Amino acid sequence: xxxxxxxARRRLLGHLGAALAAGTVAGIVPAAAQGVSPGASPExxxxxxxxxxxxxxxxxxxxxxxxxADGKPVLLLHGWPYxxxxxxxxxxxxxxxxxxxxxxxxxGYGATRFLSEATPRNGQQAALAHDALALLDALSxxxxxxxxxxxxxxxxxxxxxLWPARCKGLVSVSGYLIGSQQANAMPLPPKxxxxxxxxxxxATERGREGYARYTREFVRLIWELASPQWRFDDATFARSAxxxxxxxxxxxSIHNYRWRLGLAQGEARFDETERRLAAFPVIAVPTITLxxxxxxxxxxxxxxxxxxFSGPYAHRTITGGVGHNLPQEAPQAFAxxxxxxxxx
Numbered sequence: 581x582x583x584x585x586x587x588a589r590r591r592l593l594g595h596l597g598a599a600l601a602a603g604t605v606a607g608i609v610p611a612a613a614q615g616v617s618p619g620a621s622p623e624x625x626x627x628x629x630x631x632x633x634x635x636x637x638x639x640x641x642x643x644x645x646x647x648x649a650d651g652k653p654v655l656l657l658h659g660w661p662y663x664x665x666x667x668x669x670x671x672x673x674x675x676x677x678x679x680x681x682x683x684x685x686x687x688g689y690g691a692t693r694f695l696s697e698a699t700p701r702n703g704q705q706a707a708l709a710h711d712a713l714a715l716l717d718a719l720s721x722x723x724x725x726x727x728x729x730x731x732x733x734x735x736x737x738x739x740x741x742l743w744p745a746r747c748k749g750l751v752s753v754s755g756y757l758i759g760s761q762q763a764n765a766m767p768l769p770p771k772x773x774x775x776x777x778x779x780x781x782x783a784t785e786r787g788r789e790g791y792a793r794y795t796r797e798f799v800r801l802i803w804e805l806a807s808p809q810w811r812f813d814d815a816t817f818a819r820s821a822x823x824x825x826x827x828x829x830x831x832x833s834i835h836n837y838r839w840r841l842g843l844a845q846g847e848a849r850f851d852e853t854e855r856r857l858a859a860f861p862v863i864a865v866p867t868i869t870l871x872x873x874x875x876x877x878x879x880x881x882x883x884x885x886x887x888x889f890s891g892p893y894a895h896r897t898i899t900g901g902v903g904h905n906l907p908q909e910a911p912q913a914f915a916x917x918x919x920x921x922x923x924x
Contacts, residue, residue, distance in 0.1 A: 626669065627668065628644040628664065628683075629644075631643060631685075631690075634718045636714040636717070637715075638687070638695060638699050638711070639687055639694060639695060639711060639714070640695060641692050642685045642692045642693075643682055643685065644664050644667075644682075646683075647674060649680060651675075651680035652679050652748075653679070653682060653723075654674055654680065654724065655712065655715075655716070655724045655726045656681065656683045656732070656907070657726070657735050657736055658686060658689070659728065659733070659904075660836070661798070661799040661802055661803075662730070663690055663820045663824075664684070664685055666729070666905055667681075668908075669908070670907050673915040677919060686708060686732070687707070687828065687832055688701070688826055688828045688829040688830075689824070690823040690826060691826075694828060700847060701828050701831035701832050701835060702832070702839075702847055703835040703839060704836065704839045704846040704847075704850060704854070705735070705758070706857065707847065708731060708734075708735045709738040709742070711735075712726075712739055713739070713743065723747070724748060725747075725749045725750075725751075725922055726740065726750055727752070727907075727918055728752065729753035729754065729905065730754075730877075731836070733753050734757040734758060734759070736751070737752055737756055738758060740865045741758060741862070741863045742856055742857070742861065744864055747865045748866075749866040749921035749922055750867040751869075751917045752870070753869070753906045753907075753914075754869070754870075754875070755871070755880060755884075755885040755886075755888075756863070756869075756889070758857050758860060758861070759840065759857075760860075761841075761842045763858075765841075775877070776878055778798075778837070779841065783841060788830065791830055791833065792830045795830065796824060799824055803905070805877070806875070806877040806903055806904035807872075807874070807876060807903025807904050807905055808874060809903060860888070862888055862889070863890070863891070866892040867889045867892070867893050867921065868893075868895070868920060869885070869889070869895045870896050870897075870906055870917055871895070871898070871906075872906050873897055873902055874901045877903075877904040882895045891924075892924040894920075896917065898913045
């Protein structure tokens with residue numbers, strides 16, 4: 581690690597030890613409090629306490645919160661097909677470091693619900709970005725550190741690119757993930773296309789019906805393929821699995837991938853946002869990008885996106901068999917990146 585980050589690293593290690601010693605941190609319930617037997621898993625399986633809810637834009641958003649109410653806000657965004665528990669071991673570390681940590685369930689996940697049956701179950705990138713903005717507005721948060729992976733990283737990148745005044749810093753797993761339908765129309769080499777097999781499956785009605793019928797089996801398969809060295813156990817998966825029972829999960833997921841291929845329409849109200857994103861705007865806010873050394877999901881090479889970040893910037897490859905769900909597989913490294921980008 582760069583010497584510049586060494587004091588922050590030492591402080592974070594201290595906060596990590598304090599968080600573990602404290603037992604329960606700001607709504608994080610440790611494994612012992614859940615009756616989980618010692619040795620049942622190589623890692624402690626914490627859980628979030630009761631979630632908060634707020635009306636924001638099209639949604640009633642369910643979110644976990646940890647840390648002091650007057651701390652610097654950090655917005656942590658999960659991906660597909662995962663849930664807020666990707667951050668269950670990140671949140672207490674950041675909370676102990678004095679941050680106010682906010683972890684919402686995205687549209688179509690967990691206890692988050694649409695306010696109207698008439699609202700399209702839209703999964704396009706602009707819709708998720710406007711959800712995040714609406715959440716910040718509903719919580720009266722003007723400026724935030726934003727971090728994420730997969731769908732969450734794309735949303736975080738969009739916030740940083742189009743609304744930089746709202747973002748103090750960015751942590752993005754797999755770097756610059758802003759896309760466009762025009763770019764997605766370009767064919768990739770066969771090996772790269774193979775990694776997107778589920779996108780083509782979802783383009784069919786058979787795929788939609790298959791995902792609806794076998795949601796949990798499908799999700800577990802994606803976890804295994806995207807993180808081939810992550811040895812999660814049944815209890816870890818069972819903790820997240822109810823998030824995919826959301827009545828809109830399948831519709832939002834299918835629309836996301838069909839929209840990317842131009843097979844489904846977006847909403848006209850997001851056309852201007854998509855036009856701006858199609859220009860692939862440079863991100864000027866302080867940024868740290870992360871990549872796991874064993875990411876089995878499609879992801880760009882760090883060299884391909886380094887120039888998309890014009891402000892203070894660093895990239896880190898996290899070693900040790902870390903896959904796609906980086907915050908859950910390497911929570912200390914993820915939390916460290918949030919602290920360090922705050923110090924840029």
